[in-house]
Amino acid sequence: MILTDREIQIALQNEAIVIDPAPDLSFYSSTSLDLTLDRRLTLFKDPKAGISLCIDPSQKGYNHEEVMAEITTPVDIDDVHGFDFPPHHMILAWTREFVELKFQSRIAARVEGKSSLARLGIGIHLTAPTIHAGFAGQIRLEMVNHNKVPVKLRTGMKICQLIFEQTLGTPVRGYEGRFSGQTTAKKG
């Protein structure tokens, strides 16, 4: 079941969900909550001519952050001019808000795009929208500009929305002293 605006606010009051800074009331819709764009972006460098590059994430010893440091460069969005997101490029971005879903809370979430940006060709995630119970952090966005022209990004703009869902039951790790295989049905 998807949480409505009212249920999201109750979950925030109960601290089943933590969002910092707290969202303005105008950031809610009936069944979602908008999040905003953080200043920091990570840009992928263009490969140099004549150099063949291939990432092998399943290789033993693969270190994602080291690889990313080699092939990307961090950029902070300019306060005045914003950032012109080039066409047909991918960047990593983050929500400005810190989000935490307590693992006992029976709440998970999905990060989704906003139609206002989708219409401009901006995708905000690549097939990994689930925010699992227990997550804590600023949400990393894998953004792609599918448009033929740049689209300006600005710090604090509404960039994505969270859809909160109530899980059917509590995950095993939310149960004290109950291991997998010892289900509630068996334990009574």
Place this chain on the structure above:
Amino acid sequence: MKVRVKQIGPATHPSEVVVSVDTTSGAEHLVVNQRSLKDDRLEIGYPINSRDSDLLVELPRETINGSWRVWVPQALVE
């Protein structure tokens, strides 16, 4: 409950850090928010299962190798 981890270094975003968990099949790295780390310990909820002196735990983020649940020595879990 918490699992002990080691800080490996900074992650892509200033709010994040790369940590290492010593699992029974070797070190697994994951990116976590710095606010999730307290004294090099990471909240993991309750263990999922046990086997001899090892515990199956679910990490708060997917590891760089794509795992959520890992077996760790019980001594790492508090």
